Amino acid sequence: MRIAVVDYIRCGLVLFGGLLIALPTSANDRPNIIYLMTDDQRADSLGCMGNSIIQTPHIDDMARQGVVFENAFVTTAICMTSRACVFTGQYAARHGIWDFSTELTEDQLSKTYLGQLHAAGYRTGFIGKWGVGDPKSADALLDFNQGFSGQSQYFAGDVQKKQGRHLTAKIGDQALQFLQECDAAQPFHLSISFKAPHCQDSRDILSDQFPSDPTYESLYESITIPAPYTAAAEYYDRMPDFLKNSINRDRWAVRFRSPSRYQQSVKDYYRLITGVDAVVGRIRAALKEHGFEDNTVIIFTSDHGFFLGEYGFAGKWTPHDVSIRVPLVIYDPRLASRANPLRRSEIALGIDMAPTILGYAGVTRPREMQGVSLKPMIEGRQSSLWRTSFFYEHWFTAGGRIMPCEGVRDARWKYGRYFVPGQVVAGVARWEELFDLKTDPHETVNLARDPAYADVLEQQRAAWRRWRQQVQ
Incomplete structure (x- = not known):
């Protein structure tokens, strides 16, 4: 009996050179993938990372059902370079993005996880802070592009009066629009790059540095957030003069110069993160509404950490753990039936995000990528060999104010x-x-x-x- 080629395809097979090659036979072989990245969020600013004050119920729920990486780091702690590392899966020494004016080349873009997923037939979307030049440079790789260049503003109107819809909520609106336009017949990938909890940079010592959504204004109001013990003057005094006079100290003076200013800034920083958590909740509800919840992998992390007064500093940039350590939660609903939540102590890096995303999509990573997929580890299939150290690099100087x-x-x-x-x-x-x-x-x-x-x-x-x- 003669079997038509179409029958092979229906069975998930294709005839190639006399051999039957297996193709993905179900949606589970090519899951939807959502990548969520905040800006300036330190590792200890989630409930699932031991913070008993901050309210992040939706991310904590993902952590209970997924995998938490307790030792996740970035290889550079500045927005544009770290994002280039995430996109390319490379150390900055290889991709060469050290400043705010250099963009990824067309060839580099094609080898990012976005370019590779688009070429593999995924519906691709990007929302939020692009961070590496003009997001329009990626138009050819994106079916849905709501990226913005620069920092943008938390409010379209007067920031200090909090006029208009908060940027984090707008990003949530755009995410729901993307999901509404998706079709079960085509796998999708959505990257969301939040501005939050990045400050609204201003040298005005009276301005609100972390403009949060008024929805969360009463949160944390009755709580006194303890300052880190390393905020004591003796730890600042131990620093070399070039760090004492750096932009880290300038930013500290604007954001944390007094106990009352510290409370205001950190509470608003927490409120911004709670606002992100609410968007995570909205996204998960939309996945359920559209029938995607059982086949959508969600990755949550940040581009780098942030000083909240440690050593008398604000900002990031240095190799200290509060600057380079980030949260990392990966949720795969296909594994969510495990009896106990999984926490991994191995070193995971920002450059692992691209290979991990491609690993979930079944796409071979480009040889230029230096990161490694975390997927086998999450599934309990990783080799016994894993990195025991990593390299940190930071060449951006801000005109000599950052070393x-x-x-x-x-x-x-x-x-x-x-x-x-x-x-x-x-x-x-x-x-x-x-x-x-x-x-x-x-x-x-x-x-x-x-x-x-x-x-x-x-x-x-x-x-x-x-x-x-x-x-x-």
């Missing part, structure tokens, strides 16, 4: 190397840091000049040299 630096972090040690201005490529050190994270997890005692740790320091320098060459 370029690099470093290496593993489970025990952190080595940081700040460079002499103009000698970054040569790697000439202006200042070195060495922290024993086992005994000093808050990075308060610099051991780099302690003779007792000279051997450890040299080992870490050697690791830095190896990593620096490897990531090119």
Whole structure:
């Protein structure tokens, strides 16, 4: 009996060169994928990460049903470069985006996870802060493009009077529009890049630095948020002069200069995150409404962390954990029936996001990607070999107000190397840091000049040299 080619296709097979090749036979083989990324959200600013004050019920619910990575980091802590790392799956030393004016090339864009998913037949969407030049540069890769360049504003009207609909809520509206236009016959991917909880940059010491949605204005009002103990002046005094006089300190003066200002800023920072959580809830409800809930993987993370007064600083940029550590929750409804929530202690990186997204889509990652898919680990199939350290890089200087630096972090040690201005490529050190994270997890005692740790320091320098060459 002769079997038509169409019958093979209906069975999930295709005849190629005399061989039957299996094709995806169900929607589960090509799930929908939603990638949610906040801006400036530190790792400890979720309930599921141990914060007993902040209210993030929808993300916490995903964490209970999904996987929480307790040691998730970015390889650079500044918006545009970190986003380029996420898009490309590469260290900045390879993709070359170090400033706000450089864009990804057409070839680079085609090899981002967005370009690869579009080529693989996914309906692709992007909403929010693009962060790497003009989002229109990605029009050819996106079926739905609501990206914006720059920082945008939380309110279209007067920011201080909070006039108009809050930007986070608008992003939620756009997400629901995208989902409404999706069809079960075609898998979709949606990336949402929130502005929140990034501040509304202003040098006005009286302005609201974190303009939150009035909906959440009463949240946290009766609570006093404790300042970190490293906010004490003695820890600022230990810093080198170039950090004492950096933009980190300038931003601290605007946002955290007094106890009352600290309470206002941190509470608004938390309110912005609660606003994001509400959008997560709206998205999950829409997935259920449209019949996508059982086949949509959701990834939630941030582009980098944020100082909330530690060492007398605000902002990010340095290699300290509060600057580079981020939340990471991955929810796969196909695995949600597991009896216990899963928490992983392995090091996960921002450069792993692109390979992970492509892994869920069944798309082979481009060879240029340096990150690794977390999907096998989530499914319990990972190799016993996994990274035990990673490289940190930051070359953006903001006209000399931010010091370029690099470093290496593993489970025990952190080595940081700040460079002499103009000698970054040569790697000439202006200042070195060495922290024993086992005994000093808050990075308060610099051991780099302690003779007792000279051997450890040299080992870490050697690791830095190896990593620096490897990531090119």
